[in-house]
Amino acid sequence: MTENKDVWVYSEKPALQAELIACARQLTSHTGGQAIAVVLGPRSLAEQTLRQGAQRVIWLGELASGRLVEDLVPTLAAGVQAKTPFGLIIGATIRGRAVAGRLAARLGVAALADVLEFQWDGPALLARHMVFGGGAVRIDRPLASPVIATVGQGIFEASALQAQPNGEIETLPWVEPPWQAAVIERRSRAVSSVNLSAAKRVVCPGRGVARQEDLSMIEELAQALSAEMACTRPLAEGLGWLPRERYIGISGAMVKPDLYIGVGVSGQAQHTIGMSESRVVVAINKDRHAPLVSQSDYAVEGDLYQVVPALIRALKARKA
Amino acid sequence: MKIVVCAKLAPDASDIEIRSDGSISLERAEWRIGSFDLPAIEAAMRLKDAHGGSVTALSVGPQRINNSKLRKDLLSRGPDDLVLVAEDALTGADTAVTARVLAAAVRKIGAVDLVLTGEGSADLYFQQVGLQLGELLEVPVFNAVSNIEAKGSQVRIERSLEEETEVLELPLPALLAVTTDIHTPRLPNMKEILLAGKKPVYEWRLADLEMERGLEPRVEAVSLRAPRPVERKRILIEGSPEDAAQTLVGYLAKEGVV
Numbered sequence: 256m257t258e259n260k261d262v263w264v265y266s267e268k269p270a271l272q273a274e275l276i277a278c279a280r281q282l283t284s285h286t287g288g289q290a291i292a293v294v295l296g297p298r299s300l301a302e303q304t305l306r307q308g309a310q311r312v313i314w315l316g317e318l319a320s321g322r323l324v325e326d327l328v329p330t331l332a333a334g335v336q337a338k339t340p341f342g343l344i345i346g347a348t349i350r351g352r353a354v355a356g357r358l359a360a361r362l363g364v365a366a367l368a369d370v371l372e373f374q375w376d377g378p379a380l381l382a383r384h385m386v387f388g389g390g391a392v393r394i395d396r397p398l399a400s401p402v403i404a405t406v407g408q409g410i411f412e413a414s415a416l417q418a419q420p421n422g423e424i425e426t427l428p429w430v431e432p433p434w435q436a437a438v439i440e441r442r443s444r445a446v447s448s449v450n451l452s453a454a455k456r457v458v459c460p461g462r463g464v465a466r467q468e469d470l471s472m473i474e475e476l477a478q479a480l481s482a483e484m485a486c487t488r489p490l491a492e493g494l495g496w497l498p499r500e501r502y503i504g505i506s507g508a509m510v511k512p513d514l515y516i517g518v519g520v521s522g523q524a525q526h527t528i529g530m531s532e533s534r535v536v537v538a539i540n541k542d543r544h545a546p547l548v549s550q551s552d553y554a555v556e557g558d559l560y561q562v563v564p565a566l567i568r569a570l571k572a573r574k575a
Numbered sequence: 576m577k578i579v580v581c582a583k584l585a586p587d588a589s590d591i592e593i594r595s596d597g598s599i600s601l602e603r604a605e606w607r608i609g610s611f612d613l614p615a616i617e618a619a620m621r622l623k624d625a626h627g628g629s630v631t632a633l634s635v636g637p638q639r640i641n642n643s644k645l646r647k648d649l650l651s652r653g654p655d656d657l658v659l660v661a662e663d664a665l666t667g668a669d670t671a672v673t674a675r676v677l678a679a680a681v682r683k684i685g686a687v688d689l690v691l692t693g694e695g696s697a698d699l700y701f702q703q704v705g706l707q708l709g710e711l712l713e714v715p716v717f718n719a720v721s722n723i724e725a726k727g728s729q730v731r732i733e734r735s736l737e738e739e740t741e742v743l744e745l746p747l748p749a750l751l752a753v754t755t756d757i758h759t760p761r762l763p764n765m766k767e768i769l770l771a772g773k774k775p776v777y778e779w780r781l782a783d784l785e786m787e788r789g790l791e792p793r794v795e796a797v798s799l800r801a802p803r804p805v806e807r808k809r810i811l812i813e814g815s816p817e818d819a820a821q822t823l824v825g826y827l828a829k830e831g832v833v
C-alpha cells in the first residue's frame with residue numbers, strides 16, 4: 256500500500272480522542288500530512304472533534320441502536336484501504352483494542368500495542384512500549400503499512416479547545432459487518448466516571464488494606480488531600496472493591512500527578528509503570544523492603560491502620 | 576462442543592536479569608504457561624464439563640516450547656490433547672505472524688466451535704493475538720469476556736468493559752479472549768499429572784500448515800532494555816504514627832503538594 260501522509264485517530268471516548276489528536280498532530284508535523292479524526296456519533300460530536308484540533312473529521316454518522324462500536328471495523332478497514340493514510344492511532348480502551356486488533360488483521364499488519372512514545376529515526380517511525388509486565392522497555396519499528404497503534408489515556412496532552420475551527424467534515428460509506436452480536440443488556444458499574452490521568456493528587460490503596468469497609472478510611476485521606484482514589488489491580492479486578500477504571504498500571508490507567516501516595520502497595524513493575532512519572536511519590540508500608548519504598552521520595556514505615564488516621568489528623572490540623 | 580484454547584509458553588518476567596548497562600537477559604528465565612492463559616484453559620474445561628465435547632490446547636513458538644515439562648503442564652490442566660507448532664522461525668514472532676500460524680492450526684484442527692485465548696501473553700501482554708486470530712478466522716470475536724454460557728449453537732457472554740458490563744449473544748463458531756478473573760484456574764492433581772503423559776501431542780511443522788505467505792515480520796524489535804529508573808529521594812520516615820505523619824506532612828508542604 257503506498258500511503259499518503261495523514262494520520263487518522265479513533266476513540267469512542269471523546270477525552271481520549273482529544274489526546275489522540277494531539278498525538279496525530281505531533282506525528283504529522285513530521286510526516287507533513289493532516290491529523291484526521293474518525294467520529295461515530297451525533298454531528299455535534301463531529302463538530303466538537305474539530306474544535307479539539309482535528310484538521311479534518313471523517314464522520315460515520317450515529318451508531319444505530321443495538322449496534323456496537325466494534326461494528327465500525329469493516330468501514331474503517333475499507334476507508335483506510337481507499338484513502339491510504341500513513342497510520343491510524345486508536346484509543347487503548349477495551350473496545351479500542353478490539354478495533355485495533357481486528358483492523359490490523361484485515362489490513363495484514365500487526366498493531367503496536369499501548370505505545371508510550373513515538374520517535375523518528377530519519378523517515379522510520381519507532382514506537383516505545385513496555386513488555387514483560389513493565390519489566391522491560393521495547394522499541395519497535397513497524398515494517399508494514401499502514402501503522403496501526405493503540406495509545407492509552409494520559410500519554411499525550413490534549414490541546415485547548417479551538418473557538419473557530421476551520422477543518423472540514425467528510426463522510427465514508429458504511430460497510431455492513433459480516434456478523435453481528437445481539438446486545439442483551441448493559442449494566443453500568445461505575446457510578447461516576449473518573450479521569451485519573453488528569454488528577455493532580457492520587458491516593459492509591461493496595462492489598463495492604465484488609466477489608467473493603469476499610470476503604471472509607473482511605474477515602475477520608477483522599478478527601479483531606481483533595482485527591483482522587485485509585486487502586487492496584489487486585490482491588491479492582493478479583494476483589495471488585497473499586498471500579499476497574501480506577502486501577503493504575505500497565506493494564507490500567509497511566510497517571511502523572513504531582514503527588515502519588517501508595518497505601519499498602521508493594522510496587523510491582525506492572526503497577527509502578529503506571530505511576531513512575533509522578534512528581535512526588537509517597538509509600539506507606541509496614542515492610543521497608545517493599546519495592547515501592549525504594550522507588551519513593553518519602554516512605555513511612557508502619558501499619559497503615561495507624562499511619563493513615565494519624566496522617567488525616569495531621570492534614571486536618573494543618574488546615575485548621 | 577469442540578474447543579481450542581490458545582496458550583503462550585514464554586519466559587517468566589520475574590526471571591529477567593538486568594545487566595549494569597541496562598540491557599536485559601532472559602537466558603536464565605524459566606519458560607512457563609502465561610499466567611493469564613490459565614483462566615482461559617479453566618474456562619474451556621468448565622464448558623466441556625457442562626456440555627461435553629473436547630478441549631485442544633494450542634501453542635506456537637520456538638523449538639524450546641516443545642519439551643516434556645511444558646507439555647505435561649498444559650495437559651495436566653485438563654485438555655484432551657495438545658497441538659504444538661514449535662519452530663525456531665517463530666522466535667520473537669510478532670502478533671500478526673503468531674495470529675496467522677494459530678489461524679492455520681485452528682483450520683487444520685477443523686470443525687472448531689469455540690476458540691479461547693487469555694487476556695494477554697505473559698511476555699508481551701499486547702492483548703492483540705486473540706482479536707487478530709478471530710478476524711482471520713472470520714468469526715465473531717470479543718475481548719474482556721468474563722462469563723460464557725453456551726446455548727446450543729449460540730453463546731451468551733458478559734464483557735467487563737471499563738465502566739459497564741455488556742451482555743451479548745453471538746453465534747458459534749466464535750473467538751473469545753477471556754479476563755483473568757473469569758475463573759480461578761485449578762491446580763493439577765496427581766491423577767491429571769499422571770494422565771497428562773499419556774495424552775496425544777501433535778507436533779505440526781509450518782510446512783504442514785500450508786502457509787506459503789504471511790510469515791514475513793510486520794514489526795521489528797529494535798531494542799529491549801530495562802526501564803530507566805526514576806531518581807527518587809528515598810527518605811525513610813520511622814517512628815510513632817503521629818510523629819511520622821507530622822514529618823511527612825512537613826515534607827509534603829515543602830514540596831508544595833499539600
Ligand SMILES: Cc1cc2nc3c(=O)[nH]c(=O)nc-3n(C[C@H](O)[C@H](O)[C@H](O)COP(=O)(O)OP(=O)(O)OC[C@H]3O[C@@H](n4cnc5c(N)ncnc54)[C@H](O)[C@@H]3O)c2cc1C
Pocket residue numbers: 388460461462463464486487488489490502503504505506507518519520521522523524525526529539540541542545557558559560610697700
Ligand atoms: C501481566 C500483568 C499485568 C498486571 N497489570 C497490573 C496493573 O496494571 N496494575 C496493578 O496494580 N497490578 C497489575 N498486575 C499485578 C501486579 O503484578 C501485582 O500483583 C499487584 O500490583 C500487587 O498489588 P498490591 O501492591 O496491592 O498487593 P501486594 O503485592 O500484595 O502488596 C501489598 C503490600 O501491602 C503491604 N501491607 C500489608 N499490610 C499492611 C499494613 N497493615 N500496613 C501497611 N502496609 C501493609 C505489604 O507489605 C505489601 O507490600 C499485573 C500482573 C501481571 C502479571
Ligand SMILES: Nc1ncnc2c1ncn2[C@@H]1O[C@H](COP(=O)(O)O)[C@@H](O)[C@H]1O
Pocket residue numbers: 581582583584609611612615633634635636670673677691692693694695696699700701702703704705
Ligand atoms: N505463541 C502463542 N501460542 C498460543 N497462543 C498465543 C500465542 N501468543 C499469544 N497467544 C494467545 O493470545 C493471547 C493474547 O496474546 P498477546 O496479544 O501476545 O497479549 C494470549 O493470552 C494467548 O492466549
